Amino acid sequence: MKIYFPNFFQALLLIVLFTGGSAAFANEKSFIDEIKGADAPFDNRSVKLVRPVTLETVLAKEEYQGGAFRVLARKQHIERYKCSSCHVPGKPVLVQQGFELTHGDVVINHGRKGNELSCIDCHNQEDRDYLEDKKGRKIDFDHSYQLCGQCHFRQKRDWLGGAHGKRVTNWAGDRVVYNCASCHNPHSPRFEKRFPATYSVPLN
Amino acid sequence: MGFTKKDKAEKIIEDVLEKPSSRRTFLKGASIAMAAGSAALATGCMPSGDDSSSGEMQLRWQEYFKKHYRLMTQKEKDETVDRLERLAKIQDDIDVQIGTEPPIENVLYGYAFNISRCEGFMECVTACVKENNLDRKTNTQYIRIFEMEPGKLDPSTGDGQFYHKVPVENKFYMGVQCFHCENAPCIKACPTKATWREPDGIVVVDYNWCIGCRYCQAACPYFGRRFNWGKGEVPKEELTTKQHYLGNRKRPMGKMEKCTFCIQRTRKGRLPACVDACPTGSRVFGNLLDPDSEIRYVLKHKKVFRMKENIGTQPKFWYFID
Structure with a gap:
């Protein structure tokens, strides 16, 4: 009997230690588990916004994981839109006039070197107020992601999900994201090399 | 599980901080007395009409002896924010808006x-x-x-x-x-x-x-x-x-x-x-x-x-x- 008592207490101690230890272990894991377990939809509109997006937006024709969302409109940023004010069917526009009037600044640097895209790869040849994809669908300038995404489908997938591009102004509220052409020049989509905005000094 | 442990820890911190500390209460009492004294001194010594400097001193005294942010009530937060805004106006002549927005529910x-x-x-x-x-x-x-x-x-x-x-x-x-x-x-x-x-x-x-x-x-x-x-x-x-x-x-x-x-x-x-x-x-x-x-x-x-x-x-x- 005398030998039995310490054993019993030892066992009790072990049990206490073991359960305590496993509880601590569960605590350490809980942060990521908590995120993974957070499946309840969050009402983004419940956050009162102090700075709603004032830029003009359009409702996107596709959905992200949270449903419908909006993209920045593009058309009012295109100088001399509508294009049909010059490009009237049946009235050809000379290349010379085009260079002088509007398209002189366009440099095509899109596609492989020596095999760059031409205008009508993206622009609708008949109706210049629209773009055109490879299936011949008319695409609105405000919804150019439908056109860009036929080649850049990985970027488009990430853009829809939120890993490419970014939201405008707010993380909460209705989702508004930048359009493809808000950041990229469609004629020369890669960002140009430039000096950084500032520099860093050694840490204190 | 993670939350309960954290909450418990926070409770302990609050208890420790909030326990009536003789030093704190002494300092607080002293501060009020000194603020009153300094204000009286300032108004006594300075020509009348120059309210801003004595006001500034008073505000700074009160600022010295405010609580830890987590122990402040919303009223105390509003008061310190008001003091800081007034101090910014007096010292640097700028209008700032200092907020104390609490965390949003269900946000991490x-x-x-x-x-x-x-x-x-x-x-x-x-x-x-x-x-x-x-x-x-x-x-x-x-x-x-x-x-x-x-x-x-x-x-x-x-x-x-x-x-x-x-x-x-x-x-x-x-x-x-x-x-x-x-x-x-x-x-x-x-x-x-x-x-x-x-x-x-x-x-x-x-x-x-x-x-x-x-x-x-x-x-x-x-x-x-x-x-x-x-x-x-x-x-x-x-x-x-x-x-x-x-x-x-x-x-x-x-x-x-x-x-x-x-x-x-x-x-x-x-x-x-x-x-x-x-x-x-x-x-x-x-x-x-x-x-x-x-x-x-x-x-x-x-x-x-x-x-x-x-x-x-x-x-x-x-x-x-x-």
Whole structure:
């Protein structure tokens, strides 16, 4: 009997230690588990916004994981839109006039070197107020992601999900994201090399 | 489980801090007496009509003996904010609005950084300096961008002081700032409990409770904290006047400060200044508890990693690649 008592207490101690230890272990894991377990939809509109997006937006024709969302409109940023004010069917526009009037600044640097895209790869040849994809669908300038995404489908997938591009102004509220052409020049989509905005000094 | 333990810890802290301390009560009583005395002295000595300096002195006395932010009632928060706003008006002739917005329910902030997109333009750094009213004299910056060799993932091997045309071929860029760890070593190191984790995951500093010992700076494995060596000189026209008590308000000299995920913006639904300024979309910010948020998409669909994951600090800042 005398030998039995310490054993019993030892066992009790072990049990206490073991359960305590496993509880601590569960605590350490809980942060990521908590995120993974957070499946309840969050009402983004419940956050009162102090700075709603004032830029003009359009409702996107596709959905992200949270449903419908909006993209920045593009058309009012295109100088001399509508294009049909010059490009009237049946009235050809000379290349010379085009260079002088509007398209002189366009440099095509899109596609492989020596095999760059031409205008009508993206622009609708008949109706210049629209773009055109490879299936011949008319695409609105405000919804150019439908056109860009036929080649850049990985970027488009990430853009829809939120890993490419970014939201405008707010993380909460209705989702508004930048359009493809808000950041990229469609004629020369890669960002140009430039000096950084500032520099860093050694840490204190 | 995680919450209950934290709550318990917070309860203990509150109990310890709130226990009637004879020293505190003595000082408080003394402060009121001295404030009254000094005000009387000032009004007695100075020509009548010069109210601003005695008013300033009174405000500063009251500021000296205010409570820790977490122990203040909303009324006390409003009072200190009012004092700080009036002091800013008297001392620097600027109108600031200091907020004390509480954390939003069901929100845990998370951040992701795309190392295959960042091109080192440093727009985030300038936006951060401007938004957070960082000291221009000592050139304080919360964010650092490192130019990295391919295959290396430790920023200490990168160049943190580049200034040439970017991006450079065959290099990648990696941004470092406060990672707002769930298990933050800086919080444990602080001897005055002047830094803590808010319920929405932001690690904040009470600038008035900080004694400037810099233990937290030594404890941080990510070099995320900055010490305020100067008085925080900001040109008046560049000052961000929308402020938060725990964020970009004027810091006294000799205090620790750091990235707060722009608490003055994020608690009102806005994106942090760095995310807003990024021209490449490398920075993703959002609510980790919202299954439809962008940050959750990144965590679910991208290859992510965190810096020095093995030391168990649990940062809420992920790096990812396309």
